[in-house]
Amino acid sequence: MKCVQCGKENAPDARFCVQCGAVLDPAVLEEAGPPEDRAAYGGFWVRVGAYLLDAVIIGVPQVAAQTLISPETMVARGPDDPVPPAEATWFLVNVVVAWLYWAGMHSSRYQATLGKMVFGLRVVDFNGDRITFLRATGRHFATILSGLILMIGYIMVAFTRRRQALHDLIANTLVVRKEWLR
Structure with missing residues (x-):
């Protein structure tokens, strides 16, 4: 799985990027919030x-x-015009x-x-x-x-x-x- 933050290729089951630590697994995002x-x-x-x-x-x-x-x-039109x-x-x-x-x-x-x-x-x-x-x-x-x-x-x-x-x-x-x- 490729990290969208740094572009590093990670293992398919990785939850976090090995290079920058960004969240890779959507389930982790749901748990963590924004x-x-x-x-x-x-x-x-x-x-x-x-x-x-x-x-x-x-x-x-x-x-x-x-x-x-x-x-x-x-x-x-002028400011006083209707x-x-x-x-x-x-x-x-x-x-x-x-x-x-x-x-x-x-x-x-x-x-x-x-x-x-x-x-x-x-x-x-x-x-x-x-x-x-x-x-x-x-x-x-x-x-x-x-x-x-x-x-x-x-x-x-x-x-x-x-x-x-x-x-x-x-x-x-x-x-x-x-x-x-x-």
Whole structure:
């Protein structure tokens, strides 16, 4: 069995890597809970990259649809101008689409958005299992709080032991590298 941490070949029945000590046996992972090795989790910059990719994947079709269907809502207006009903409708549509994308993908069998998949990340609970749509919904809307406090909720990823953002702590989730789930 090959170690996903260091690449060392180990005996087929090995529970731990002979070179680096990483857990090889999935049964040991179930007993031990989440790994203590910070390398098993998605770090700050890889999560930023995944988010930016997701923003393009979801944002470009949203802007294209809005431009084609309701181009009058794409015009800049002054801060004192009233919000037209069509613009308010598009805002709500965009909020719902984003919620369904992020919560739906995180709770799907893929356990990740398209951006996270590209970067080899998965969103899991503390047992490494798929999260429910309800938990994914709570996590998604908790990202608002992560951003409202001067982005400190996101920056926490760089400093917490399991690289959790504030919304991960609120939802009791982890963002792990997919190698940990094998």
